Every structure is written in C-alpha cells, then in structure tokens.
Amino acid sequence: xxxxxxxxxxxxxxxxxxxxxxxxxxxxxxxxxxxxxxxxxxxxxxxxxxxxxxxxxxxxxxxxxxxxxxxxxxxxxxxxxxxxxxxxxxxxxxxxxxxxxxxxxxxxxxxxxxxxxxxxxxxxxxxxxxxxxxxxxxxxxxxxxxxxxxxxxxxxxxxxxxxxxxxxxxxxxxxxxxxxxxxxxxxxxxxxxxxxxxxxxxxxxxxxxxxxxxxxxxxxxxxxxxxxxxxxxxxxxxxxxxxxxxxxxxxxxxxxxxxxxxxxxxxxx
Amino acid sequence: xxxxxxxxxxxxxxxxxxxxxxxxxxxxxxxxxxxxxxxxxxxxxxxxxxxxxxxxxxxxxxxxxxxxxxxxxxxxxxxxxxxxxxxxxxxxxxxxxxxxxxxxxxxxxxxxxxxxxxxxxxxxxxxxxxxxxxxxxxxxxxxxxxxxxxxxxxxxxxx
Numbered sequence: 001x002x003x004x005x006x007x008x009x010x011x012x013x014x015x016x017x018x019x020x021x022x023x024x025x026x027x028x029x030x031x032x033x034x035x036x037x038x039x040x041x042x043x044x045x046x047x048x049x050x051x052x053x054x055x056x057x058x059x060x061x062x063x064x065x066x067x068x069x070x071x072x073x074x075x076x077x078x079x080x081x082x083x084x085x086x087x088x089x090x091x092x093x094x095x096x097x098x099x100x101x102x103x104x105x106x107x108x109x110x111x112x113x114x115x116x117x118x119x120x121x122x123x124x125x126x127x128x129x130x131x132x133x134x135x136x137x138x139x140x141x142x143x144x145x146x147x148x149x150x151x152x153x154x155x156x157x158x159x160x161x162x163x164x165x166x167x168x169x170x171x172x173x174x175x176x177x178x179x180x181x182x183x184x185x186x187x188x189x190x191x192x193x194x195x196x197x198x199x200x201x202x203x204x205x206x207x208x209x210x211x212x213x214x215x216x217x218x219x220x221x222x223x224x225x226x227x228x229x230x231x232x233x234x235x236x237x238x239x240x241x242x243x244x245x246x247x248x249x250x251x252x253x254x255x256x257x258x259x260x261x262x263x264x265x266x267x268x269x
Numbered sequence: 270x271x272x273x274x275x276x277x278x279x280x281x282x283x284x285x286x287x288x289x290x291x292x293x294x295x296x297x298x299x300x301x302x303x304x305x306x307x308x309x310x311x312x313x314x315x316x317x318x319x320x321x322x323x324x325x326x327x328x329x330x331x332x333x334x335x336x337x338x339x340x341x342x343x344x345x346x347x348x349x350x351x352x353x354x355x356x357x358x359x360x361x362x363x364x365x366x367x368x369x370x371x372x373x374x375x376x377x378x379x380x381x382x383x384x385x386x387x388x389x390x391x392x393x394x395x396x397x398x399x400x401x402x403x404x405x406x407x408x409x410x411x412x413x414x415x416x417x418x419x420x421x422x423x424x425x426x427x428x
Binding site: 019020023024026027030031033034035037038106107108109110111112113115143144151 | 287290291293294295296297302303305334335338339340341342344399400
C-alpha cells in the first residue's frame with residue numbers, strides 16, 4: 001500500500017502523464033455534469049432575451065464589425081508592407097496562425113492554482129504546450145491532454161512564465177504569475193529599464209511556445225524598492241481570464257516547418 | 270454468534286461519493302471559493318465510521334486519486350491523505366460513533382486539517398492562511414452531512 005503511494009508521488013517527474021490522461025478521461029463525465037447548472041443558466045438567459053435587447057446588441061455588433069473591418073483593411077496593407085520589408089531583410093515569417101475554438105467547462109478547481117478545463121482534447125489534436133488565447137489576448141497554455149478535455153494553466157498561475165516584449169521599444173522580459181490576485185509581474189528588469197505605466201506587452205515568441213505578437217497585458221504600476229536590484233513591475237493581463245467562456249487554441253505552422261527542417265538536415269547528412 | 274448480513278447498497282455509497290465530487294466542482298463566487306467544505310472526505314469518513322467493513326483504505330485511496338486528477342494537483346497527494354484519514358477513522362470508529370455530534374464535528378475538523386497539512390507539505394502550492402478555512406466550514410457542515418447520510422442509510426437499508 002505505502003509503496004504504491006510513494007510510487008505515485010513520483011508523478012512530479014512526469015512519468016505518469018499517460019496514466020493521468022486516462023484518469024482525466026474517466027473524471028470528464030463528472031466535470032461535465034458539474035458544469036451543467038451554470039451552462040443551463042447561460043442557455044436560459046440567452047433564450048429569454050427579448051427582441052429589444054437582441055436588436056440593441058445587434059446594432060452594437062454591427063457597429064463593431066464595421067469598425068473592425070475598416071481597421072482590418074489598414075492592417076492588411078500594413079501586413080503586406082511588413083512582409084515586403086522583411087523579405088528585403090531576408091527573414092520572412094508567417095503572420096497568421098490557424099486556430100481552434102474551444103469552450104471552458106464552468107467548474108471550480110483547486111483555488112490555489114489558476115487552471116481551467118476546456119472541452120477539446122486529443123480528438124481535436126490538442127497537444128501539451130499549445131497556447132490558448134481569447135479575443136483580447138493570451139490566456140495560457142495547455143498542460144495536460146485527455147481524450148475529450150484538456151487542462152490549461154493560466155498566465156496568473158504562480159508556476160507560469162511567458163516571454164514577452166514591450167511593444168513600444170522591443171525590450172524583452174519574462175512575465176510570471178503571482179497566484180492569488182490577477183496580476184502578473186515582470187521579472188529581472190533593472191531600475192533603469194525603459195518601462196512606463198501603460199506599456200503594452202506582447203509575446204516575443206522566444207522559447208518557441210507562444211506565437212509571436214499577441215497581446216499579453218499592460219503595465220499598471222512600477223515600483224523601485226530601495227536596496228533591491230530589480231524593479232517591481234505589475235502587469236494586468238489583456239485576456240479576460242475570469243470571464244471568457246470561449247477560447248482559441250493556436251495551431252502553429254511552425255511545427256511543420258521544424259519537421260521539414262529536420263528531414264532536410266538528415267538528408268544532408 | 271455474529272450473523273453475517275450480505276452487504277447491500279454499494280451503489281448508494283458510490284453515488285453519494287460521486288455527488289460529493291460534483292459539489293467539489295460546482296462553481297462558486299470568487300469570495301466563497303476558499304471556504305468550500307471538503308465534501309468528499311466528509312462522506313468517506315461517514316461511511317467508514319458507519320460501515321467500516323464496506324469502505325476501507327483502498328476505496329479512499331482510489332477516490333483521492335480521482336480527485337487529484339480532477340483538480341489537477343500532484344498525483345497521489347490527496348490519495349495518500351484520504352487513505353491516511355480513513356485509516357485513522359477505522360482505528361477509532363467505535364468511539365467516533367459514541368461521540369455527541371459536536372464532538373464528532375471537532376474530530377472532523379482535525380481530520381480535514383490533517384488532509385490540508387499533508388497537501389500543503391507535499392504539493393508545491395501557494396500556502397496562505399486561506400488554506401485552513403475549509404476545515405472550519407467542514408466542521409459547520411458536518412451535522413448536515415451526518416444527518417443526511419444517516420437518513421439515506423436507514424431508509425435505503427445500506428449495510
């Protein structure tokens with residue numbers, strides 16, 4: 001008995017991810033049932049919206065769409081210009097990634113770690129390390145995949161760090177979660193680093209986990225504690241970590257590219 | 270001569286545990302998240318106390334493992350904690366049955382605290398004072414759990 005227990009405690013070394021994945025598949029029905037009441041309440045709420053509300057919402061959406069398409073026109077021109085310039089520099093990269101839409105299960109997990117469960121799993125090709133976005137920014141990454149569901153660690157989890165750069169000047173840093181509270185912090189930036197309140201942080205794409213250029217958050221406060229070598233910089237995440245119901249899973253193109261590269265190098269050898 | 274009764278109502282035990290699991294997962298408002306009572310261990314303790322020949326350490330271990338997976342914690346932490354607690358309960362279930370309800374509730378508090386101490390010691394989670402709140406709420410909820418499950422056991426003749 002005790003030996004079995006110790007055996008499983010070793011799971012921190014990640015030997016048990018297949019076991020875990022099987023067990024997660026087993027508990028998935030329980031999780032789905034637990035999320036039913038709030039799903040139903042959303043559904044009922046949607047169902048009983050009256051005509052006036054729907055029309056109002058429709059006008060707002062139409063206006064938003066118009067605005068977005070105008071911006072998009074400009075963006076497309078900029079994108080093309082950017083690609084052209086990059087081609088001149090000899091370093092082109094893909095700007096567009098394909099995405100997969102998933103829904104959150106509305107259940108509560110351990111309140112001491114920031115995680116959510118989504119309803120897409122191995123069947124849809126979700127993999128560990130895949131980055132998860134919502135409509136306003138990066139949410140986190142997939143840590144565990146079972147057949148029908150997968151677990152996502154949010155940016156605010158204390159064990160999570162994400163490589164970012166400041167959109168204004170390209171300064172690179174790592175944003176880590178703090179656990180309790182909804183802020184991130186920028187680590188290891190000296191007092192004289194060029195950071196200002198209101199700066200937008202985007203993913204830098206270093207480390208190869210997250211696609212480049214998605215918004216992560218904005219700097220909300222900067223402290224320079226005396227006698228410490230690094231500044232304390234608090235960042236508010238751009239994604240609505242607490243309220244999003246639908247998330248996007250990024251399907252990276254780069255995977256294919258690296259595969260191709262490796263086959264090329266094998267051929268060369 | 271002790272007469273052996275054939276055990277029955279295993280389904281009820283399993284369903285009560287599954288229902289407790291649902292309660293563990295049910296979304297709560299942000300402020301209440303930290304005070305969620307430990308429903309599953311309370312249900313397990315009740316069954317171990319009332320029917321020690323039915324619910325044992327192994328069952329508790331499996332349930333704990335499932336909860337570990339469900340909550341995304343380190344695998345085996347809660348399995349170990351639940352198994353240990355049920356082992357203790359089996360050790361003094363006869364005394365526990367004789368206690369008045371408030372004294373039982375206090376024992377529950379110490380047992381739930383034990384679960385949390387183990388969880389904090391083993392898994393790398395952020396330890397804050399919030400960790401101790403579930404023990405208090407579990408103590409408060411114990412009379413209800415006890416009453417409900419006893420009624421369930423008597424009316425459905427689980428033995």
